[in-house]
Amino acid sequence: AQSVSQHNHHVILSEAASLELGCNYSYGGTVNLFWYVQYPGQHLQLLLKYFSGDPLVKGIKGFEAEFIKSKFSFNLRKPSVQWSDTAEYFCAVIGGSQGNLIFGKGTKLSVKP
Amino acid sequence: KAGVTQTPRYLIKTRGQQVTLSCSPISGHRSVSWYQQTPGQGLQFLFEYFSETQRNKGNFPGRFSGRQFSNSRSEMNVSTLELGDSALYLCASSYGGEANEQFFGPGTRLTVL
Numbered sequence: 001a002q003s004v005s006q007h008n009h010h011v012i013l014s015e016a017a018s019l020e021l022g023c024n025y026s027y028g029g030t031v032n033l034f035w036y037v038q039y040p041g042q043h044l045q046l047l048l049k050y051f052s053g054d055p056l057v058k059g060i061k062g063f064e065a066e067f068i069k070s071k072f073s074f075n076l077r078k079p080s081v082q083w084s085d086t087a088e089y090f091c092a093v094i095g096g097s098q099g100n101l102i103f104g105k106g107t108k109l110s111v112k113p
Numbered sequence: 114k115a116g117v118t119q120t121p122r123y124l125i126k127t128r129g130q131q132v133t134l135s136c137s138p139i140s141g142h143r144s145v146s147w148y149q150q151t152p153g154q155g156l157q158f159l160f161e162y163f164s165e166t167q168r169n170k171g172n173f174p175g176r177f178s179g180r181q182f183s184n185s186r187s188e189m190n191v192s193t194l195e196l197g198d199s200a201l202y203l204c205a206s207s208y209g210g211e212a213n214e215q216f217f218g219p220g221t222r223l224t225v226l
Contacts, residue, residue: 036217043117044203044217090156099169100146101205101215103156 002027006104021076023091031095033074039087083113117218131192134221138206145187150201199225
């Protein structure tokens, strides 16, 4: 079965620090990859997605992610975080015949002002 | 365009009761997916409906069921509630094509006492 692993449960950073959140998936075939964000009290929103093409994907609010097929990874990055980036981040995959999103357990990001 | 709406936003039930949750997708979207979000298990896929037919199903017991109406609105039913069913239930809609972006609603917070 497909699965998604997010390495960090809770990350605490100061403003202006760089961010990298790890995500690994288990499916060996063609995958579509997503990062969603859930701000406190708000619903899940799509940050970025990868379907094909350039493995470096840019999303909203300065976030980007790199798909590395050989490592089954899709890590999320941001060069300089802001207090408003405090949220929970979810990596998700759709692979093969599955039409549904398989989510990682999420990473809580706390940014100290 | 109005987003995905879910009603009610909060529900408190007791063990053994049943509950029905409702989801109205974004206009034009024909696919509705349901997810359960808990602190321990994260986001887990329940089922997906497309054009009134269940297209995909997760690994949940038969107490969890759903349906979709001709206007794409969807309902989810949980019978014989258990304490462990306490969760945030999220609905997501999409156009329904392969790996279409899913847009999430705010969720229904179900508490089972």
